Amino acid sequence: MDPKNAEHYHRASLRVVFSLLTIWFMISFGCGILFRDWLDANFPTIGTAPFGFWMAQQGSIFCFVVLLIVYALLMGRLDSTYGYNEEKEPTQ
Amino acid sequence: MSQDTLNFIFIGLSFVLYITIAIRSRAGSTKEYYTAGGGVSAFANGMATAADWMSAATFISMAGTVAISGYDGARFLMGWTGGFVLLTVLMVPYLRKFGKATVPDFIGDRYYSKWARGVAVICAIFICMTYIMGQMRGVGVVFSQLFGISIPAGVLIGAAIVFFYAGLGGMKGITYTQVAQYCVMAFSYTIPAIFIAMALTGNVIPQLGLIGNYTAGGEAVPLLEKLNQINTELGFSEFTSGKLSKINMFCITAALMCGTAGLPHVIVRFFTVKNVSAVRKSAAWTLAFIAVIYLTAPAIGAFSRINLTQTLHGTAYAEAPDWLKEFEATGQMAWVDKNGDGNIQYFGPDRSPVKTSSVFLGKAPEYPDYDTPERQRIGASGERLLANKADDSNPNELWFGNDIMVMANPHMAGLPMWVIALLMAGCIAAALSTAAGLLLVLSTSISHDLMKKIVKPDLTDKEEVGYARFTSFAALVVAAYFGINPPSAFIAKTVAFAFGLAASSFFPTLLIGIFSKRMNKEGAIAGMLCGITFTIGYIVYFQFLGGKKENYLFGITPEGIGFVGMLINFAVAFAVSKFTPAPPQEVQEMVATIHIPSGAGEASNH
Known part of the structure; x- marks a missing residue:
């Protein structure tokens, strides 16, 4: 294992994790709790539900699923770029 | 055919399915007992993990919480699903790469110390025990409803069944059994919701019904507006605006999220797939499967709130539907005719001058003995009388446990009998699956981490x-x-305590262990001990020793205190590690290698 390669991979993976977690925080704590009243008042309703309420009870969950799919894809791509992909290598 | 017969047929069939699977894949060697040989596909593992997740708390209690507390119910919805995101991106791939079957194992090796391992085992025991308590309560509620018996008797029957297949099948049995259980749960949860959504809103999809119009009452009104109107009329706070303070809501949600990421029984699940990449896929599948149920729960909560008030409030007891009497018989609903008019009145705290809505004095309903004269047991309208004194400070006459909402829901909506029978089978699957998974982790912690690794290293596999x-x-x-004798009146809350404990102990220790090379054993041990001691102390003080609400720290309830415990854990760990020597070189190298996904070792060979 090439230590320099590993170091780069490590940094890149942390970047993915941090950006996803920032979105995660904005969606759940941001939209669902902290800014919820403001969103209820100023954002268009989803169907007949106030935006903040909908984010807290439905929207955030949708977004979480999407986040995890994106995570699996991005990390899979990183693995291939840095040569850590195990799926395509022949098994010994 | 009666409802009972049908219930037993559905449950019987589902059990035949689980047990067949469990027996066909009975565990062989020790390694298989723990991680099912390491060769389960991401899709199947995702389903099984989802079943593990969908505990009695989720399945039985969550929709009830939403029904009662409206917006505030989002703390559980977001807490448990959002925590899964944390778990996936921060913990599981790295732990899987490290390749140890249990969390105390990782902590013991990463912090190169028997003491760290020992403290981790103790934390695991506390977390799992609190969690199983909640599950056993759920098991009890379900069985009591099923047989029309009291909750204690239901708990005992359930315990016997859990023991049977957790002990017999091991993880392999459980993995495939849980795939089957997930399917039963998902169907039994969504089908009643679909029926009710059609009846109330004309929408087939419950999630659309929630954001659609309420059409059952003639002209179409937005459903949530209708709920707000019902709530305000009866003296409750609006459905879409919560009662919890922002800081409390924040802390509870955060504690649930971080707790999720530190829950040992879920982490261990991901050792059953073949490599790190499969772990990530498996986690995405799991959350998708979980979301099916979690997105339905708020809809069920809202619908059942409408149904409950409309079928019961203002109805004469003599004309009330039969299910009310069934729940009365098992002690999960009670009606006290305070004004003696024979009608059921259901009111919230705003209808009382002193802002209370309790029906009777005391925490839970108590009943006169069976040998007391009949007039002390059965009231003027035929209702079951309580031994508790009525609380005359408010006009509310109807009491019910939050945990019955999901089970009562199809009854309230008048759904066909087979739907109710299916739901019962799902409830039992939910309650049993998590209890079985937890038991496995708990027993592994003690037999493997405590006995084999600390007390008696020469233990044979068989022993x-x-x-x-x-x-x-x-x-x-x-x-x-x-x-x-539960620590809290309803399941979701008891379970929330378990998450608080996990958040204050495992989450910080694992996180720092994975991402920091500098953290040493002294810091980790001190952090875990301070975090969990503080959290347990706070919960015990306010939950059991009669601490007053006014004394809450920043107004944070015991459910949310795990978040503060977690901050304490982080702070203590970093402070202590600063003044003590850095960990040995090989540990630092090990931390570097767990960030590289390839070569996840052992469990990758099937």
Whole structure:
């Protein structure tokens, strides 16, 4: 294992994790709790539900699923770029 | 055919399915007992993990919480699903790469110390026990409803069944059994919701019904507006605006999220797939499967709130539907005719001058003995009388446990009998699956991490499995006791305590262990001890020793205190590690290697 390669991979993976977690925080704590009243008042309703309420009870969950799919894809791509992909290598 | 017969047929069929699967894949060696040989596909593992997740708390209690508390119910919805995101991106791939089957194992090796391992085992025991207590309560509620018996008797029957297949099948049995259980749960949860959504809103999809119009009452009104109107009329706070303070809501949600990421029984699940990349896929599948149920729960909560008030409020008891009497018989609903008019009145705190809505004095309903004269047991309208004194400070006459909402829901909506029978089978699957998974982790912690790694290293495989089974049994006895005498009146709250404990102990220790090379054993041990001691102390003080609400720290309830405990853990760990020597070179190298996904070792060979 090439230590320099590993170091780069490590940094890149942390970047993915941090950006996803920032979105995660904005969606759940941001939209669902902290800014919820403001969103209820100023954002268009989803169907007949106030935006903040909908984010807290439905929207955030949708977004979480999407986040995890994106995570699996991005990390899979990183693995291939840095040569850590195990799926395509022949098994010994 | 009666409802009872149909219930038993559905449950019987589902059990035949689970047990067949469990027996066909009975565990062989120790390694298989723990991680099912490491070769389960991402899709199947995702489903099984989702079943593990969908505990009694989720399945039975969550929709009820939403029904009662409206917006505030989002703390559970977001907490448990959002925590899964944390778990996936921060923990599981790295732990999987590290390749140890249990969390105390990782902590013991990463912090190169028997003491760290020992403290981790103790934390695991506390977390799992609290969690199983909640599950046993759920098991009790379901069985009591099924047989029309009291909750304690239901708990005992459930405990016997859990022991049977957790001990017998091991993880392999459980993995495939849980795939089957997930399917039963998903169908039984969504089908009643679809029926009710059609009846109330004309929408087939419950999630659309929630954001659609309420059409059952003639002209179409937005459903949530209708709920707000009902709530305000009856003296409750608006459905879409919560009662919890922002800081409390924040802390509870955060504690649930971080707790999720530190829950040992879920982490261990991901050792059953073949490599790190499969772990990530498996986690995405799991959350998708979980979301099916979690997105339905708020809809069920809202619908059942409407149905409950409309079928019961203002109805004469004599004309009330039969299910009310069934729930009365098992002690999960009660009606006290305060004004003696024979009608059921259901009111919230705003209808009372002193802002109370309790129906009777005391925490839970108590009943006169069976040998007391009939007029003391049966009231003027035929209702079951309580031994508790009525609380005359408010006009509310209807009491019910939050945990019955999901089970009462199809009854309230008048759904066909087979739907109710299916739901019962789902409830039982939910309650049993998590309890079984937890027992496994608990018994592994003791037999493997405590006995084999610390107390008696020369333990044979056979003895180890023996210890594991014995511990399962002991744990169940304790859990059954607390299932009968629960620390909190409703399941989701008891379970929230378990998450608080996990958040304050494992989450920070694992996180720093994975991402920091500098953290040493002294810091980790001190952090875990301070975090969990503070959290347990706070919960015990306010939950059992009669601490007053006014004394809450920043107004944070015991459910949310795990978040503060977690901050304490982080702070203590960093402070202590600063003044103590850095960990040995090989540990630092190990931390570097767990960030590289390839070569995840052992469990990758099937």
